[in-house]
Amino acid sequence: MIRVVRLLAPNPGPFTLEGTNTWIVGTGPSVVIDPGPDDPGHILAVADEAEPVAAILLTHHHPDHAPGARRLAGVIGAPVLAYAPEEHETRLAPGEVVEAGDVRLLAIHTPGHTPDHLCFMSEPDGQLFTGDTVLGRGTSVIDPPEGDMAAYMRSLESLRDLEPSVIYPGHGPVVFTPKGKLEHYLxxxxxxxxxxxxxxxxxxxxxxxxxxxxxxxxxxxxxxxxxxxxxxxxxxxxxxxxxxxxxxxxxxxxxxxxxxxxxxxxxxxxxxxxxxxxxxxxxxxxxxxxxxxxxxxx
Ligand SMILES: [Zn+2]
Ligand SMILES: [Zn+2]
Structure with a gap:
C-alpha cells in the first residue's frame, strides 16, 4: 500500500471541522492533495514532509483547500493541477491518471459541492481522496447555485460504485468503512x-x-x-x-x-x-x- 500522510491545516471551524486535511501520497516523488489555506507555517511543513513533489492536486477551489497551492508550488517547484485551472495552474481532466514514482491517482469528476470538484482514487488499492464531497464526520454543504443536489447524489453513487477501500476526506477522520459511509450519505x-x-x-x-x-x-x-x-x-x-x-x-x-x-x-x-x-x-x-x-x- 502506498504511503499516505496527513498534515492538518490550522483552520478549524464549523465547516472545516478540525481544519483542512492536506494529504501527501507516496514518497520520492510524492503528490500533495489540497495544500489548504495560504498559511506559511503549514505550507512549509507540507514542503518539508513531502519533498520531492511531482504534482499538487486540488479537489476544488474553496479558500480552505486551494490558496496555499501557489505558495507551495513556489517552494517546491511542482505544477498545480485542477479541473478548472486558475492562473498558474494546469487542467486535470476527469479520467486522467497522475503518475509519479509508485503513485497512480485517477481523477474523478464529482460535481455537487462545487461544479469543479474532483476526487482522486489511488490505483490499484482504491484509497479515495474525497475533498468536500465526503467528510470524515457530518455532512457536506450543498449551497446553490454553486452546490447542486442532483449532481451531488449522482457523484455519491458513482463513488460508491468504485468500491473504494478507504476514504481520506478533506476534513475529519479517515473513513475505514467507505461503502457504509457512502450508503449512509445517500x-x-x-x-x-x-x-x-x-x-x-x-x-x-x-x-x-x-x-x-x-x-x-x-x-x-x-x-x-x-x-x-x-x-x-x-x-x-x-x-x-x-x-x-x-x-x-x-x-x-x-x-x-x-x-x-x-x-x-x-x-x-x-x-x-x-x-x-x-x-x-x-x-x-x-x-x-x-x-x-x-x-x-x-
Ligand atoms: Zn468546499
Ligand atoms: Zn472544505
Whole structure:
C-alpha cells in the first residue's frame, strides 16, 4: 500500500471541522492533495514532509483547500493541477491518471459541492481522496447555485460504485468503512428529500418555513440559515424532477407540490407534462399505429 500522510491545516471551524486535511501520497516523488489555506507555517511543513513533489492536486477551489497551492508550488517547484485551472495552474481532466514514482491517482469528476470538484482514487488499492464531497464526520454543504443536489447524489453513487477501500476526506477522520459511509450519505439525503416533500405537502412553502419542521431536534437554531440553503438545494432538484414548482420571484419565491395526474394507460402517477407515466410513455412511443389509421387521441 502506498504511503499516505496527513498534515492538518490550522483552520478549524464549523465547516472545516478540525481544519483542512492536506494529504501527501507516496514518497520520492510524492503528490500533495489540497495544500489548504495560504498559511506559511503549514505550507512549509507540507514542503518539508513531502519533498520531492511531482504534482499538487486540488479537489476544488474553496479558500480552505486551494490558496496555499501557489505558495507551495513556489517552494517546491511542482505544477498545480485542477479541473478548472486558475492562473498558474494546469487542467486535470476527469479520467486522467497522475503518475509519479509508485503513485497512480485517477481523477474523478464529482460535481455537487462545487461544479469543479474532483476526487482522486489511488490505483490499484482504491484509497479515495474525497475533498468536500465526503467528510470524515457530518455532512457536506450543498449551497446553490454553486452546490447542486442532483449532481451531488449522482457523484455519491458513482463513488460508491468504485468500491473504494478507504476514504481520506478533506476534513475529519479517515473513513475505514467507505461503502457504509457512502450508503449512509445517500440514504440521509434521500430521507431528507422525502421529509422536505412532506413539509411542502403540509403547506410549508419556503426553505425558512421548511427547516424547523425537518431539522427540529437535529440542528441548533443557529445552523438554520445553513440548513435552509441545503433545503433550497433539495427543492431545486425536486423542481427539475417535476415534483415541486416555484411560484413568485426572487425574494418572494415559494414552492408548491405539483399535482400529478393519473397515467392515461395504467393509472399510476403520470410524468410531469405528460398523459402517461414514464414507462407507458415509452411503450406508447414504441407502439406503431396500425397502417391506414388516422392519428387519434384516446
Ligand atoms: Zn468546499
Ligand atoms: Zn472544505
Amino acid at each position: 440514504r440521509h439525503r434521500a430521507r431528507r428529500e422525502e421529509s422536505i416533500l412532506e413539509a411542502v405537502g403540509r403547506g410549508k412553502r419556503t426553505p425558512e418555513e421548511i427547516v424547523p419542521e425537518v431539522y427540529a431536534g437535529e440542528a441548533a437554531e443557529a445552523m438554520y440559515p445553513v440548513a435552509a440553503r441545503s433545503v433550497l438545494a433539495h427543492l431545486l432538484k425536486l423542481e427539475r424532477e417535476g415534483a415541486v414548482a416555484r411560484t413568485g420571484r426572487h425574494r418572494d419565491e415559494r414552492f408548491v407540490l405539483v399535482q400529478t395526474k393519473a397515467c392515461a394507460r395504467c393509472g399510476r402517477a403520470a410524468a410531469p407534462g405528460s398523459r402517461f407515466c414514464r414507462r407507458c410513455g415509452l411503450a406508447a412511443l414504441q407502439e406503431a399505429p396500425p397502417p391506414g389509421t388516422p392519428a387519434t387521441s384516446e
